[in-house]
Amino acid sequence: MNRTLTWAATAALALSPLAFTATSTAAPAAHAKAKATAYSVTAKASTDTAIAKETTVKVKGRVTPKAAGQKVVLQQRVGTKKKWTATGEAKVKNNGTYKLTDKPSTPGSREYRVLKPASNGFAKGLSKPVQVEVYRWEKLANRQAVATNVGIAGVNIGAEYYGSSLATTTAGTPSSIEYTLGRKCTSMRATYALTDESVTGAIGTVKVSGDGTTLVDHALAVGTIVADETTDLTGVFRLKIDATTSAAPTAATVAVGTPEVLCTR
Template sequence: MHRTTTTLVSLAAAAVMVAGPLALTTTTAQAADTTERRAAAYTVTAKVNKDVVTVGEDVVKVRGKVTPRAAGAKVVLQQRLDGKTKWAVSTKAKVKRNGTFLLKDEPSVSGTREYRVLKPAGQGIRKGTSKVLSVDVYRWELLGRRTTGATQNVHTLTTATIGTTEYWPSLVVNTPGAPAYVEFTLGRLCTDLRTTYALDDRSESGSTGAVKLLVDGVTKVDQGLVVGQVVESTTDLTDAFRLRYELTSSASPVSRPVVATPEIRCTK
């Protein structure tokens, strides 16, 4: 009886010794398989053609490559505005035979925008996304529609007539001969100003006037004007916090200086 018990114990121990390595081998194989499956994801690289664009003037082009190659499969361009957490679909394109792709977007809203490219899962390979690409989007807007700061004797949302052509909205002196000025705060979010300086057609023959533009207290434009003179102008507003227009007119003969349809290029 004692001999039988000893034999059974020995057999059990041997079974454990045999099963141990087998169990370890199985566990190791499963772990390796899991790691391999986790690693099997698409790699997506992407670059943007411009990191600063203007609405209505530029097209954002995103070029890149998918690895492993997925010829004919679709990639998705996603975007989100600054401060947002959710991604929205912008457009889609097919991957070429060499694994490359080209995606395009035409922004319609100013502000900082982020893009990324998504390659959905397929052929047993997990989805992949590119790094996030940031683009600053600017837009031309009418200065006259902005909220004014300090102002006196200036209409900002009125129609001016120069050489029989109407310009709206324009900055025009209300009462000729009286001091006139208006200020706008830009908050360092704008880069350029474009406009036309002239005397309104209601100005009398022989009259004169002047327009002065100050940016953060520094004179950028000091333009004298006579009837029939039209001056096209552009001004750099990079890092400008505030601008101020001072319009000089005369009561006799009557002159009405005009800042015709001024536009500013801003990101917000």
């Protein structure tokens, strides 16, 4: 009789609502715990702007749990691309921090993120993306000119050769050239002078303006060289360069030696 009662009690317990509830909630609880076991990764870039082939971007952050000695992977994507590409890796330090570096070679907007692969029972972790705008120095003369009566050629200034330069073609005749930068450039660097072929007594002027605002204004004579001057072009849509020379002597040429602009895509 006692044995029969014991079996009945066991069966009743197995079919009770309480037993069913405990069983049905076990799976979601385990699932929630699995979600919480991914690595946490933070990332911060050393700069939000960089110059292609010049600036080394440093990406630093922390991995939690620390995962000392294990690797983290630097990933990046450029422009509107959807695919992330691995471009470097480093080991996590004993305190959980890491440092990765990248030296971009092309201009444009790019994003970096850091991946900690799965290990030790923890799922992989990804940092939030950080954005860096990359600029590149390019020769102004290689861009499409809007309107011009200025020559593009190599010139000699102070016994040095400057390729891809802008130069007046007719003494005494005002000259100008324009370029559309589209507010994608931040600086220009150039050398301003009369060329070595200009005769003694020749004079000239050169003026650079952005959207009608004068940015550069130099009076020039033989022997006057304004070398490697950098000009801020932030926000400039249309760049214009005006130059004049004295009508006599006729051998007078104003030159903008190898002008370069720092631009992104």
